[in-house]
Amino acid sequence: MSVGIRHDDLRRRNRAMVISAVRRAGQPSRTEIAATTGLSHSTISAISSDLIQEGILAESKPGETGALKRGRPQVGLGLNPEAAAVMTVVLSLNFLSVTVIDYAGHVVAEEQRRLDTLTMPRDELIGECTAIVRRRLEDPDLDVQSIARIAMGIQGITDSQARAMLWSPITPLTDIAFADILEAEFGIPATMENDCNMMAVALQWRQPERYRDDFIAILLSHGIGMGLVLKGELFTGTHSSGGEFGHMIHRPGGALCRCGRRGCVEAYAGNYAIWRNAMGMSEDAEPVDVGDADMRALAARARETDGPEREAYHKAGEALGFGLGSLFALIDPAPVAMVGVSAAAFDLIEPALREAIAQTAGGQHSKSISFDTEPNELPLIREGCAMRALGFVDQEIFAPGIQSKTGKHVA
Amino acid sequence: MSVGIRHDDLRRRNRAMVISAVRRAGQPSRTEIAATTGLSHSTISAISSDLIQEGILAESKPGETGALKRGRPQVGLGLNPEAAAVMTVVLSLNFLSVTVIDYAGHVVAEEQRRLDTLTMPRDELIGECTAIVRRRLEDPDLDVQSIARIAMGIQGITDSQARAMLWSPITPLTDIAFADILEAEFGIPATMENDCNMMAVALQWRQPERYRDDFIAILLSHGIGMGLVLKGELFTGTHSSGGEFGHMIHRPGGALCRCGRRGCVEAYAGNYAIWRNAMGMSEDAEPVDVGDADMRALAARARETDGPEREAYHKAGEALGFGLGSLFALIDPAPVAMVGVSAAAFDLIEPALREAIAQTAGGQHSKSISFDTEPNELPLIREGCAMRALGFVDQEIFAPGIQSKTGKHVA
DNA sequence: AGTATTTTTTCGAGGCTCGAAAAAATAGAG
DNA sequence: CTCTATTTTTTCGAGCCTCGAAAAAATACT
Numbered sequence: 001m002s003v004g005i006r007h008d009d010l011r012r013r014n015r016a017m018v019i020s021a022v023r024r025a026g027q028p029s030r031t032e033i034a035a036t037t038g039l040s041h042s043t044i045s046a047i048s049s050d051l052i053q054e055g056i057l058a059e060s061k062p063g064e065t066g067a068l069k070r071g072r073p074q075v076g077l078g079l080n081p082e083a084a085a086v087m088t089v090v091l092s093l094n095f096l097s098v099t100v101i102d103y104a105g106h107v108v109a110e111e112q113r114r115l116d117t118l119t120m121p122r123d124e125l126i127g128e129c130t131a132i133v134r135r136r137l138e139d140p141d142l143d144v145q146s147i148a149r150i151a152m153g154i155q156g157i158t159d160s161q162a163r164a165m166l167w168s169p170i171t172p173l174t175d176i177a178f179a180d181i182l183e184a185e186f187g188i189p190a191t192m193e194n195d196c197n198m199m200a201v202a203l204q205w206r207q208p209e210r211y212r213d214d215f216i217a218i219l220l221s222h223g224i225g226m227g228l229v230l231k232g233e234l235f236t237g238t239h240s241s242g243g244e245f246g247h248m249i250h251r252p253g254g255a256l257c258r259c260g261r262r263g264c265v266e267a268y269a270g271n272y273a274i275w276r277n278a279m280g281m282s283e284d285a286e287p288v289d290v291g292d293a294d295m296r297a298l299a300a301r302a303r304e305t306d307g308p309e310r311e312a313y314h315k316a317g318e319a320l321g322f323g324l325g326s327l328f329a330l331i332d333p334a335p336v337a338m339v340g341v342s343a344a345a346f347d348l349i350e351p352a353l354r355e356a357i358a359q360t361a362g363g364q365h366s367k368s369i370s371f372d373t374e375p376n377e378l379p380l381i382r383e384g385c386a387m388r389a390l391g392f393v394d395q396e397i398f399a400p401g402i403q404s405k406t407g408k409h410v411a
Numbered sequence: 412m413s414v415g416i417r418h419d420d421l422r423r424r425n426r427a428m429v430i431s432a433v434r435r436a437g438q439p440s441r442t443e444i445a446a447t448t449g450l451s452h453s454t455i456s457a458i459s460s461d462l463i464q465e466g467i468l469a470e471s472k473p474g475e476t477g478a479l480k481r482g483r484p485q486v487g488l489g490l491n492p493e494a495a496a497v498m499t500v501v502l503s504l505n506f507l508s509v510t511v512i513d514y515a516g517h518v519v520a521e522e523q524r525r526l527d528t529l530t531m532p533r534d535e536l537i538g539e540c541t542a543i544v545r546r547r548l549e550d551p552d553l554d555v556q557s558i559a560r561i562a563m564g565i566q567g568i569t570d571s572q573a574r575a576m577l578w579s580p581i582t583p584l585t586d587i588a589f590a591d592i593l594e595a596e597f598g599i600p601a602t603m604e605n606d607c608n609m610m611a612v613a614l615q616w617r618q619p620e621r622y623r624d625d626f627i628a629i630l631l632s633h634g635i636g637m638g639l640v641l642k643g644e645l646f647t648g649t650h651s652s653g654g655e656f657g658h659m660i661h662r663p664g665g666a667l668c669r670c671g672r673r674g675c676v677e678a679y680a681g682n683y684a685i686w687r688n689a690m691g692m693s694e695d696a697e698p699v700d701v702g703d704a705d706m707r708a709l710a711a712r713a714r715e716t717d718g719p720e721r722e723a724y725h726k727a728g729e730a731l732g733f734g735l736g737s738l739f740a741l742i743d744p745a746p747v748a749m750v751g752v753s754a755a756a757f758d759l760i761e762p763a764l765r766e767a768i769a770q771t772a773g774g775q776h777s778k779s780i781s782f783d784t785e786p787n788e789l790p791l792i793r794e795g796c797a798m799r800a801l802g803f804v805d806q807e808i809f810a811p812g813i814q815s816k817t818g819k820h821v822a
Numbered sequence: 823a824g825t826a827t828t829t830t831t832t833c834g835a836g837g838c839t840c841g842a843a844a845a846a847a848t849a850g851a852g
Numbered sequence: 853c854t855c856t857a858t859t860t861t862t863t864c865g866a867g868c869c870t871c872g873a874a875a876a877a878a879t880a881c882t
Contacts (some may be wrong), residue, residue: 004428004450005421007839009868017415031829039415040871045831072878073829205449214649228741232650237743238641247772248737251663252729261770318663326659326737330639332571332648359672361658401770418870421838442860451840454861482859483847 008337011047014039015398019056022077023105023394024208025189027060029074048077056103056397058082079104082146084397086389087136087184089129089152090381092195093117093170093222093289097378098132100142101386103393111136117170125171131187136187148396152178152189153198153381155225158241162191166240168366170222174258175179191390194241195219197234198384199377200227201337206385208371213401214334216327218245218320219377220342220349222289228329246270248326250319255283268319269349271295271342280304292341299345313345315350318364324353325360328369333362337372344375422458426809429444429458430467433488434516434599434805435619438471440485459488462622467494467514467536467808483691490515493557495808500544500593501792503606503703504528504581504633504700508789511553512797514804520546528581532713534646536582540589548597559807561601562607562800564729564792569652573602577651580634580669600803605652606630608645610611610750610788611638616798623628625745627738628674629656629731630788631753631760633700634669635677641742657681659737661730666694679730680760682706682753688723689713710756724756728763736771739780744773748783 017037022028025036051057073334081104088099092115100109115128115211129152137144156168164177182190196219203211211217214231219225224246228235236242246266247259254263256274267273272287279299290298301339302309324336350371357363374380433439436447445455462468471487492515499510505528510519526539540563548555567579575588595599607630612750614622622628624643630636633658639646645652657677658670665674666684678684683698689709701709713720735747749757761782768774785791 003424003546004448004454005416005839006450007421007868010416010418010421010838014870015414029829030831038417041830042832042872043415043870046870049831069828070826072830072876074829118870234575237741238745239743242743244740244772247740249733249740249771252661252733252767252770255556259772261774263770264772322660322663327741329649329655329658329660330653330738330741332650332653334649356663358661359674360660361655361670361672361675364671416870418837421869425839440860441862452861453841453863454839457839460862480851480859481857483845483861485860 012398013044015047015051016395018044018051019079019394019398022057022079023390025236027076027078029076030220031074032150033077051398052077054397055080059273080104084148084393085146086149086151086386086393087133087140087147087188088200088385088389089107089133089150090153090195090378090385091117091152091170092128092378092381093155095378096128096132097382098136099382099386100136100139100147101390103390104242105386105390109136109139109142118172120171120190122173122176125173126176126178126181130181133186135181146187146391147186149255149389150182150186150188151198151385151392152182152190153193153195153385154178155195155223156193157244158192160236160239160241162193162241168283189396191388191392192242193226193385193388195377195381196227196243197223197236197241198227198382199337199380200229200384201387202380202382202384203337204229205383210335211337215337216324216332217337217339219340220269220271220320220338220346221340221377222271224269224320228331241268245323245327248323250322256285256287258287265319265323269316269323269342274298274312274316274342278309280308295341296344298346299342302345302348310348313348314352316342317349317354318356321348321353321356322360325357325362328362329360333369335372337374339374339377339380341375343373346371346373420436421425423809425454426458426462427806428502429455430490430805430809431491433468434801437485438489440487442485444488462809463488465808466491469555483747492517492542494555495804496553496557497560497562497795497797497804498544498547498558498599499793499800500540500561501796502528502540502563502565502581502654503604503789503792505565505633506789507539507543508793510545510793510797511547511550511558514801516797516801520547520550520553520791529583531582533584533587536584537587537589537592541592544593544597544720549687555751558597558599559804561593561597561599561799562609562796562803563593563601564604564606564796565589565674566606566634568655569603569605571647571650571652574673575603575654601801602799604799605636605638605654605794606788606792607636607638607654608639608647608652609793609799610748610791611794611795612798613642613791613795614748615640616794622748625742626748627735627745628748631680631682631731631749631757632788633682635680635731639742653782656734656738659734661733667698669698676734680727680734680753685709685723685727685753688726689720691719706752707755710759713759721759724759725763727753728760728765729767731760732764732767733771738770739768739773740771744775744780746781746783748785750788750791752786754784757784759783761767 021033021036030044034041058080060078081102081120083103085102090097097106097112102108147411154165157166163179167174179190179192201216217227226243226245228243247264249263250265251263255267257267271290275290276285302313432444432447441455445452468488469491471489492513493512494800496513501508508523510518513519565576568577574590578585590603611628626640637654637656639654657676660674661676662674664745666678668678669677682701685698690730713724
C-alpha cells in the first residue's frame with residue numbers, strides 16, 4: 001500500500017520538481033519555473049536559493065538571455081555542471097563503450113573498445129567492464145568523488161529492478177548482476193538497463209514534442225527489441241525489463257528464432273531472418289550473425305531487383321506489422337520510432353508492414369500511424385543511459401533533505 | 412508535466428490515505444491506520460476525528476472487536492454507510508441491471524431488466540438506461556441527494572477517459588457517451604467503464620492476496636476480453652479502454668472474427684468460434700450468438716467423446732495460449748483469472764493452452780502460471796463498478812478540503 | 823532623471839505533521 | 853475492591869512549509 005505523505009516529503013518533492021523543470025527547460029527563470037510547477041514565486045525563490053547555495057543550480061550570466069523586455073530582466077537558472085557527474089557503460093555485440101557526463105549533460109570523456117563478447121568467459125567479460133570503468137575513474141582530469149551514478153546498458157533482458165542482465169544475445173552467459181558488481185567494485189550506485197528502454201528514454205529527451213506520453217521504439221537489428229513509454233512512464237514487465245516485442249508469436253510453429261522457439265516476430269524480421277530468407281535458406285536454419293555492411297548491401301540489392309531479397313523484407317514487414325497490430329490491440333496506436341541498421345531499409349519494410357497493420361485491430365488508424373527511422377542505435381542508448389543516470393542523481397541530490405539541513409552554508 | 416505539491420494537498424492526500432485504509436481493512440483502529448499509512452498517531456487522530464465529524468467515518472460500537480487484550484481497547488473505525496451512496500449500471504447482451512450501494516459497499520437496492528439490445532435503436536437503448544436509473548432514484552426509500560456517483564459498465568470498448576462506449580458487441584450502435592448522458596440527465600457524476608476492467612477491479616477486492624499488483628482477467632464468453640492490472644494500476648490504452656486481448660492476431664489471414672478481421676484470438680476462442688468449429692462449419696462462417704445453455708451442452712459433449720467438439724476447445728486453448736504467450740512476452744507472466752461461461756469449460760481448454768504457452772517466451776514459467784476460473788462474470792462486473800464508483804467518492808468527499816473548512820461542525 | 827514594468831525577495835500568517843506527554847480505558851494482581 | 857501495568861487515543865507545543873502581499877531590485881521607455 002502506498003504510504004502517507006510526511007511533512008518533510010513536501011520540500012523534497014518540490015525540490016525535485018524544480019530540478020526537473022530546470023533540466024527540461026534548460027535556462028528557465030524563477031518565474032518560468034513557478035509557472036510550470038504551479039508553485040508560488042515565494043516557494044520557488046526559497047527552493048532555488050537553497051539549490052544555488054548547495055551548488056546544484058547556478059545563475060547564468062546576465063545578458064545571455066536575448067530579447068530584452070521592459071522591467072527587471074529574468075535570471076536564467078541552469079544546472080551546475082560541476083554538481084556531479086555520471087558514467088554510462090554500454091555493452092553491445094563485440095563492443096564496449098564508456099562515457100563520462102557532467103551534471104548538465106555534456107560528455108566530458110569517453111572510451112571505446114572492441115572485444116569478442118560471444119566467446120568471452122564470464123570473468124573476462126566482467127573484467128573488461130570493470131577495467132574500462134576503472135581507467136576512466138583513474139583519469140587525472142576527473143574528480144572521482146563527483147561520479148554519482150553509473151548506468152549500464154546492454155542488449156538483452158534485464159530484471160525489472162535494473163540490477164542484472166538475465167539474458168543477452170551478445171553472450172551465451174546469463175544472469176550477471178552487473179549493477180551489483182559495479183557497486184561493489186567502485187562503491188558508486190549503479191543500474192543495469194535494457195538497451196531498448198534507453199533508446200526510448202533518449203527519444204523522449206531528443207524529441208519531446210513527438211515522443212512524449214505514449215510511444216514505441218523498436219530496434220531492428222540482429223534481434224528485435226522494444227522500448228515502450230506509456231503515460232509518460234517507461235514500461236517494464238513484472239519481473240524483467242519486459243516488452244519483448246520480438247518474441248511475440250507471429251506464426252505458431254513457424255520459423256526458428258534465435259531464442260530457440262518458433263514463429264517469433266524476430267524469426268522473420270531480425271537481420272538473421274531477413275538474411276536467411278533472402279539467401280533462400282530454410283526457416284529452420286540456425287541463425288547466423290550478419291554484419292551491418294552485409295545488411296546494407298542486401299537492402300541495396302532488394303531495392304534494385306524484385307527477387308528473394310525484396311521478398312525477405314516483405315516478410316519482415318509482415319511480421320512486424322502483425323506484431324504491431326497485436327500490440328496496438330493492447331495499447332492502442334502510438335508513434336513508432338524504428339531504430340537500428342534495418343531501420344535504414346524501412347522503405348523496403350513499410351509497405352508490407354502497413355498492409356499487415358491494416359488487417360489488424362490497429363488498422364482503423366493504420367494511415368495515421370507514423371514511423372520515424374534512426375539507423376544508429378548506439379548514440380541513442382548512450383544518451384538514454386546518461387539521462388537515466390542523471391535522473392537518478394536529480395532524485396538523490398535533493399533527497400538528503402536532512403543532510404542539506406546540516407550541510408547548508410550560510411549566505 | 413506533473414505539478415508541484417501545494418501545502419493543502421498534503422492534508423487532502425493524507426485524508427485519502429486514511430479513507431482508503433479504512434475501506435481496505437474494514438474496521439481498523441487508529442493505531443492500525445497509523446501503522447499502514449506510516450503517518451503519526453497524532454495525525455491519524457486529527458484526520459479521523461475530522462472525518463467522523465463530517466460523517467464519513469463512524470466509530471464502531473465497543474465490544475464488536477473480540478480478543479480482549481490488556482490495555483485500552485482499540486476502537487474500530489468504519490465507513491459510515493450513510494455518508495453517500497453510488498449506483499452501478501451494467502449493460503450486457505439483452506440485459507440491463509442497476510444496483511444502489513451504500514458508502515460501506517452494501518447493496519441496498521437493485522433492479523434488472525431484459526431487453527433486446529441488438530436491435531434497439533439508439534434513442535430507445537439510451538432511454539432504457541436512463542429510465543431504469545430514474546426508477547431507482549424515485550424510490551421513496553432512497554435519499555436521492557446521497558447518490559454521489561454512477562458507474563456504468565458495458566461489454567465493449569470504451570474511451571480511456573471512461574466517458575463513452577466506442578464499440579460494443581451487444582449493439583450495432585457506436586460512440587454513445589453514456590457518462591455525459593447520465594450526468595446531463597441526473598446531475599450526478601458518472602463514468603463509462605469497460606466490463607473486463609471492472610472484472611479486474613472486483614478481483615482485486617475479492618482476493619487481494621492473489622490479485623494484487625499484476626494479474627490478468629480474461630473474459631471467455633461470446634467475445635474475448637481482458638482486464639489487466641500492472642503495478643497495482645488498471646491498464647488502459649492511450650485512447651481507448653485498451654487491452655483488446657481477443658483481437659491480438661493468432662493466425663494472420665485466419666478465421667473470420669466478429670470484428671470483421673481475420674485470425675484474431677477471438678476467432679478461435681470466442682463462443683461463436685468454438686461453436687463454429689464444433690459444428691464443422693467453415694472458419695469463414697458468419698459468427699452467430701450461442702446461448703449459455705448450448706455452450707454448456709457443447710462442453711458436456713466434448714468431455715464425453717473425443718470428437719469435433721473436443722477439437723474445437725483444443726483450438727480455442729491453442730489460440731488463447733499463443734495469445735497469452737505473446738502477452739507474457741510483453742509484460743511477463745502473471746496470475747490469470749478466466750471468467751465467463753467458457754471458463755466453466757477451462758478443463759477442456761487448459762491442456763492445449765499450456766502446450767501453446769510452453770512454445771512461447773512465457774514458456775519458461777509455463778508450469779508456474781496459475782489459472783483460476785469464475786463462470787459468472789456479471790456479479791464481478793457489478794462489484795467492480797461499485798468499487799470503482801466508491802473509490803471516486805472516496806477521492807471526492809475529502810477533496811473539498813476547502814469546503815470542509817466552512818462545513819465543519821463544532822464538536 | 824523620473825516613471826512604468828517586470829522579476830525576485832522578504833515577511834508574517836496559516837496549516838500541517840511530529841514527538842512527547844498526558845489522558846483514557848481496560849486486564850490482571852493482590 | 854483497589855492498585856498497577858499496559859495499550860490506545862488525545863492534547864499540546866515546536867518546527868517546517870507554502871502562500872499572498874508588499875517591498876525591493878533591475879531594467880526600458882519617456
